[in-house]
Amino acid sequence: xxxxxxxxxxxxxxxxxxxxxxxxxxxxxxxxxxxxxxxxxxxxxxxxxxxxxxxxxxxxxxxxxxxxxxxxxxxxxxxxxxxxxxxxxxxxxxxxxxxxxxxxxxxxxxxxxxxxxxxxxxxxxxxxxxxxxxxxxxxxxxxxxxxxxxxxxxxxxxxxxxxxxxxxxxxxxxxxxxxxxxxxxxxxxxxxxxxxxxxxxxxxxxxxxxxxxxxxxxxxxxxxxxxxxxxxxxxxxxxxxxxxxxxxxxxxxxxxxxxxxxxxxxxxxxxxxxxxxxxxxxxxxxxxxxxxxxxxxxxxxxxxxxxxxxxxxxxxxxxxxxxxxxxxxxxxxxxxxxxxxxxxxxxxxxxxxxxxxxxxxxxxxxxxxxxxxxxxxxxxxxxxxxxxxxxxxxxxxxxxxxx
Amino acid sequence: xxxxxxxxxxxxxxxxxxxxxxxxxxxxxxxxxxxxxxxxxxxxxxxxxxxxxxxxxxxxxxxxxxxxxxxxxxxxxxxxxxxxxxxxxxxxxxxxxxxxxxxxxxxxxxxxxxxxxxxxxxxxxxxxxxxxxxxxxxxxxxxxxxxxxxxxxxxxxxxxxxxxxxxxxxxxxxxxxxxxxxxxxxxxxxxxxxxxxxxxxxxxxxxxxxxxxxxxxxxxxxxxxxxxxxxxxxxxxxxxxxxxxxxxxxxxxxxxxxxxxxxxxxxxxxxxxxxxxxxxxxxxxxxxxxxxxxxxxxxxxxxxxxxxxxxxxxxxxxxxxxxxxxxxxxxxxxxxxxxxxxxxxxxxxxxxxxxxxxxxxxxxxxxxxxxxxxxxxxxxxxxxxxxxxxxxxxxxxxxxxxx
Numbered sequence: 001x002x003x004x005x006x007x008x009x010x011x012x013x014x015x016x017x018x019x020x021x022x023x024x025x026x027x028x029x030x031x032x033x034x035x036x037x038x039x040x041x042x043x044x045x046x047x048x049x050x051x052x053x054x055x056x057x058x059x060x061x062x063x064x065x066x067x068x069x070x071x072x073x074x075x076x077x078x079x080x081x082x083x084x085x086x087x088x089x090x091x092x093x094x095x096x097x098x099x100x101x102x103x104x105x106x107x108x109x110x111x112x113x114x115x116x117x118x119x120x121x122x123x124x125x126x127x128x129x130x131x132x133x134x135x136x137x138x139x140x141x142x143x144x145x146x147x148x149x150x151x152x153x154x155x156x157x158x159x160x161x162x163x164x165x166x167x168x169x170x171x172x173x174x175x176x177x178x179x180x181x182x183x184x185x186x187x188x189x190x191x192x193x194x195x196x197x198x199x200x201x202x203x204x205x206x207x208x209x210x211x212x213x214x215x216x217x218x219x220x221x222x223x224x225x226x227x228x229x230x231x232x233x234x235x236x237x238x239x240x241x242x243x244x245x246x247x248x249x250x251x252x253x254x255x256x257x258x259x260x261x262x263x264x265x266x267x268x269x270x271x272x273x274x275x276x277x278x279x280x281x282x283x284x285x286x287x288x289x290x291x292x293x294x295x296x297x298x299x300x301x302x303x304x305x306x307x308x309x310x311x312x313x314x315x316x317x318x319x320x321x322x323x324x325x326x327x328x329x330x331x332x333x334x335x336x337x338x339x340x341x342x343x344x345x346x347x348x349x350x351x352x353x354x355x356x357x358x359x360x361x362x363x364x365x366x367x368x369x370x371x372x373x374x375x376x377x378x379x380x381x382x383x384x385x386x387x388x389x390x391x392x393x394x395x396x397x398x399x400x401x402x403x
Numbered sequence: 404x405x406x407x408x409x410x411x412x413x414x415x416x417x418x419x420x421x422x423x424x425x426x427x428x429x430x431x432x433x434x435x436x437x438x439x440x441x442x443x444x445x446x447x448x449x450x451x452x453x454x455x456x457x458x459x460x461x462x463x464x465x466x467x468x469x470x471x472x473x474x475x476x477x478x479x480x481x482x483x484x485x486x487x488x489x490x491x492x493x494x495x496x497x498x499x500x501x502x503x504x505x506x507x508x509x510x511x512x513x514x515x516x517x518x519x520x521x522x523x524x525x526x527x528x529x530x531x532x533x534x535x536x537x538x539x540x541x542x543x544x545x546x547x548x549x550x551x552x553x554x555x556x557x558x559x560x561x562x563x564x565x566x567x568x569x570x571x572x573x574x575x576x577x578x579x580x581x582x583x584x585x586x587x588x589x590x591x592x593x594x595x596x597x598x599x600x601x602x603x604x605x606x607x608x609x610x611x612x613x614x615x616x617x618x619x620x621x622x623x624x625x626x627x628x629x630x631x632x633x634x635x636x637x638x639x640x641x642x643x644x645x646x647x648x649x650x651x652x653x654x655x656x657x658x659x660x661x662x663x664x665x666x667x668x669x670x671x672x673x674x675x676x677x678x679x680x681x682x683x684x685x686x687x688x689x690x691x692x693x694x695x696x697x698x699x700x701x702x703x704x705x706x707x708x709x710x711x712x713x714x715x716x717x718x719x720x721x722x723x724x725x726x727x728x729x730x731x732x733x734x735x736x737x738x739x740x741x742x743x744x745x746x747x748x749x750x751x752x753x754x755x756x757x758x759x760x761x762x763x764x765x766x767x768x769x770x771x772x773x774x775x776x777x778x779x780x781x782x783x784x785x786x787x788x789x790x791x792x793x794x795x796x797x798x799x800x801x802x803x804x805x806x
Contacts, residue, residue, distance in 0.1 A: 021763070341800075341802075343793055343796070343800065344793075345786070345789045345790075345792050345793055346786060346789060349781075357775075357776070357777055357778055357779050358777065358778045358779070358797075358802055358805055359778075359779045359780075359781075360424070360778065360779070360780045360781075360782075360790075360793045361780075361781050361782070362780070362781075362782040362783060362786050362787070362789050362790050362793060363782060363783035363785060363786025363787075363789060364770075364781060364782075364783055365783070367767075367770075367781065369779075369781055371779055372760075373760070374760055374761065375760055375761045375762075375763065376760050376761070376762045376763070376772075376774055376779070377762075377763045377764075377765070378752075378762075378763075378764050378765075378767060378770065378772055378781055379763075379764070379765040379766060379767075380765060380766035380767055380768070382766060383748070383749060383765050383766025384765070384766075386748045386749060386765050386766055387748075387763075387765050389748050390746055390747075390748055390763045390765060393746070394761075397746065399744075399761055402761055
């Protein structure tokens with residue numbers, strides 16, 4: 001059983017351009033209710049972590065979203081520390097700053113960093129995995145939760161477990177034994193998003209897990225390792241943490257923050273520490289998704305996800321990536337998020353309706369529709385990744401206000 | 404060469420529910436600019452007929468559309484007689500009333516009835532076909548223009564030409580010779596919309612033409628034949644024509660109109676007269692379409708039709724019913740009707756935009772989108788016929804105001 005205090009850290013950033021025009025610069029993905037459960041992804045993340053600790057989580061977000069984040073946390077009535085980044089510096093500075101705050105208060109505490117905009121299906125399985133990860137983190141490891149892959153995804157990075165120690169090496173060393181007892185396994189390396197062929201090889205070995213970007217680590221371990229890798233970054237966040245809560249904080253923030261190295265935790269710590277044998281992974285079977293684009297969102301909504309969707313017609317039992325034509329039945333399978341009034345014939349589609357217009361669908365198969373006051377998107381789920389192209393050129397078309 | 408005066412008759416009716424929400428009860432198909440040429444289908448029909456005669460055409464429309472029809476005719480600056488039907492009675496009463504008006508003015512005149520909401524591509528070919536039809540009509544035939552079929556359509560009725568007279572019957576009779584000189588051919592029968600299999604048989608014989616609902620006939624012949632088939636109908640419209648232009652007209656209309664048999668000209672006259680050998684057809688090769696649904700409209704817009712469409716990306720050279728995936732190119736082939744601002748990636752689609760919203764399309768293949776203030780339609784062209792199901796149940800959903 002883990003002993004040290006546990007403090008959740010929630011980096012709340014990312015524009016979510018592949019969910020435009022549902023997500024906008026001013027209302028990014030983590031602030032949205034994408035599941036129809038009446039809470040945003042941020043609120044869902046907070047509620048998922050609350051039962052695992054009595055410590056107030058730390059939410060790190062951009063200064064332009066601080067007010068909205070505080071408002072959503074206020075709706076939950078949960079205590080949280082909100083840190084506002086003056087400018088985006090990627091994930092490492094955000095997590096390191098939170099770690100430095102935690103280290104100042106509890107020198108032995110373990111932090112767990114979980115993105116604000118992911119979905120987790122099975123709360124109990126998640127709680128068990130976090131408990132294992134905390135135990136391994138108390139041994140000094142940087143621990144990640146690795147998702148058991150269910151298909152050869154090309155949209156996620158992968159974590160490769162170390163091959164089992166050959167029998168002739170004799171008994172495992174003490175550290176390995178304690179790690180094994182926690183339920184975590186040593187990590188060989190992190191791998192960037194593969195192509196389809198490599199992803200299939202990964203799955204066939206049984207040694208690869210999806211990298212969900214969840215890291216559990218003793219705050220002091222994170223900062224000490226960071227001090228070895230990128231000393232000014234570790235020094236900067238410790239200086240900020242020392243000033244936090246004082247009158248000087250804003251001045252220190254304005255001076256220190258812009259100089260912090262903008263880098264992802266994967267590159268700054270996870271990859272070098274894995275090479276040094278200091279990373280462990282807890283294989284986890286809870287349903288997880290980063291809801292990275294409309295295809296992923298459609299799949300989530302179709303899977304049910306516990307929400308009260310207004311499915312029209314009989315549910316569709318085919319896989320989301322099936323290529324059969326829509327059912328001959330009248331309605332098909334239409335999922336509606338939002339207040340839209342939708343009627344459909346023979347359609348498999350997902351509708352995000354933010355206006356009071358009547359929406360009629362005929363004969364669609366695997367289409368997502370986002371109906372907002374100033375922008376309408378109609379997208380084939382199979383081409384969901386191509387949305388970035390359109391969003392990227394809004395500015396050059398003089399439509400930057402729509403982003 | 405035809406000798407008798409020629410008066411075009413334009414029945415302007417039909418709701419066009421298969422083009423909803425572009426067409427509405429209050430703004431039916433014939434009032435819409437469906438080709439992006441800056442004129443409605445009614446205006447296009449008027450302009451197509453104007454060069455063929457110096458007689459003012461007669462437009463017959465519903466009383467609720469009379470004002471809009473007069474306004475559109477006013478924009479053209481063309482003289483026309485507008486007859487308002489107090490209630491819909493199908494096509495025979497409308498055409499017969501126009502014929503009776505013509506008969507009163509010119510006892511030998513020929514009328515030509517052409518629907519207000521069809522498209523014709525080749526004006527010269529159309530003019531030649533009408534000239535042939537007028538010549539045959541002056542011989543006493545009910546003449547129709549039959550369109551050379553280009554594919555085994557199941558959405559149109561067909562006209563079967565009589566088999567050639569066998570050689571052993573000797574010289575053709577005088578009537579047949581004069582008919583042949585006009586370029587028209589005797590008709591064996593009219594056939595309702597066939598299924599695919601029958602349509603293919605029709606095409607293989609080379610004797611079948613599409614029934615475009617275009618009839619050319621001496622006004623007195625039409626009324627005399629109608630008097631033989633449905634005497635009260637012929638009598639009623641002649642009574643109305645006699646009263647037209649007098650102070651009693653409204654009173655006579657209110658009394659007579661509701662009693663007129665509601666029937667299509669095909670059933671009232673064309674079919675029985677064909678059986679009696681009194682119908683002739685002019686085979687015509689001008690591009691024609693009744694723009695019956697969004698699939699037909701998309702095909703028209705894709706064919707160019709002379710309009711200035713804002714195609715996005717490289718034009719698509721595939722047939723409209725091709726089943727290949729959309730091109731790998733960036734834009735694909737998107738046709739935009741209306742003021743909508745559209746951007747697209749890899750999409751073959753048609754957009755009818757009536758709002759100022761930005762419309763983004765990703766990866767669509769054969770999709771029509773109609774974006775209006777109170778209703779949004781997204782439809783797979785291959786299922787265009789199913790739209791009627793949705794429109795029919797607007798009322799039961801309490802959305803009758805959207806029709």
